[in-house]
Amino acid sequence: MANQLSGKSAFVTGGTGGIGRAICARFAAEGARVVAADLQPADDLPEGVDFVRYDVTDETGVKQVFDDLAERWDRLDILVNAAGIEIEKTIEETSLEEWNRIFAINVTGTFLTSKFALPLLRRGDGASIINFGSYDGYIADPGLAAYCATKGAVHALTRAMACDHGPEGIRVNAICPGYVNTPMLQSFFGDSGDIESLRQAVRDVHPMRTYGEPEDIANLVNWLASDEARYASGQLWIIDGGLSAQVQQMRL
Numbered sequence: 001m002a003n004q005l006s007g008k009s010a011f012v013t014g015g016t017g018g019i020g021r022a023i024c025a026r027f028a029a030e031g032a033r034v035v036a037a038d039l040q041p042a043d044d045l046p047e048g049v050d051f052v053r054y055d056v057t058d059e060t061g062v063k064q065v066f067d068d069l070a071e072r073w074d075r076l077d078i079l080v081n082a083a084g085i086e087i088e089k090t091i092e093e094t095s096l097e098e099w100n101r102i103f104a105i106n107v108t109g110t111f112l113t114s115k116f117a118l119p120l121l122r123r124g125d126g127a128s129i130i131n132f133g134s135y136d137g138y139i140a141d142p143g144l145a146a147y148c149a150t151k152g153a154v155h156a157l158t159r160a161m162a163c164d165h166g167p168e169g170i171r172v173n174a175i176c177p178g179y180v181n182t183p184m185l186q187s188f189f190g191d192s193g194d195i196e197s198l199r200q201a202v203r204d205v206h207p208m209r210t211y212g213e214p215e216d217i218a219n220l221v222n223w224l225a226s227d228e229a230r231y232a233s234g235q236l237w238i239i240d241g242g243l244s245a246q247v248q249q250m251r252l
């Protein structure tokens, strides 16, 4: 269905990253006006998507961006908190500085952006906030301890925000992807060894025998942003090709 978001406005953090960019493109194709907010600019954003340089950890900067937006836009309908980083370490390998940094981006960033977006989100007659959790907030990938902890925190924050702001007509959900083909996944694969064999091994472990593409995630985000999802709130939406449905097969 086209134009599902006609007349709506959307703000997407991490908007030039792998998943964020696909979300911005889908929102624009559905008729929304879109701001992609990210530390990293991109030259070739889809038509209908404006870029704003944005650091989710900078309280003053976040407030300023929403103060400016409030002067130009009558309301905000959709907020997507997709900015995030991954640190591939156990807790012993993780420094306190790294621990604080990943929490600052993945958790505090979601808190700050949502907090300063709320006055603008309230101006409409119903809004949707979509946070980014992960299947790693339910079950753990080895060697991703701090990342898993941040995603568990985002899941709890999502439920809390849904309870607090549901009465104001604001829905809050979290998307929990498994493996998605983005720069974050490429960094997980690393740059040494036989990357194609590693990619195939990751595909093979999924019941659907593939990892996801950013557009797969954007499809679900688009639905949660749309009026069709008017009764969906406070939930964690796993989308992982069936990965978290299976136990490791015992070979006796």
Ligand SMILES: NC(=O)c1ccc[n+]([C@@H]2O[C@H](COP(=O)([O-])OP(=O)(O)OC[C@H]3O[C@@H](n4cnc5c(N)ncnc54)[C@H](O)[C@@H]3O)[C@@H](O)[C@H]2O)c1
Residues within 6 Å of the ligand: 013, 014, 015, 016, 017, 018, 019, 020, 037, 038, 039, 040, 054, 055, 056, 057, 081, 082, 083, 084, 085, 105, 109, 132, 133, 134, 135, 176, 177, 178, 179, 180, 181, 182, 183, 184, 185
């Ligand atoms: N790719 C996956 O397999 C996967 C799986 C589960 C969850 N996720 C989650 O999905 C979200 C998007 O991930 P992705 O795969 O697109 O990653 P990505 O690395 O492609 O994009 C992340 C974006 O966040 C931006 N960012 C980082 N720090 C920032 C900051 N301080 N302020 C503003 N922007 C900042 C980066 O510049 C980048 O553009 C993340 O929250 C990630 O944890 C991804």
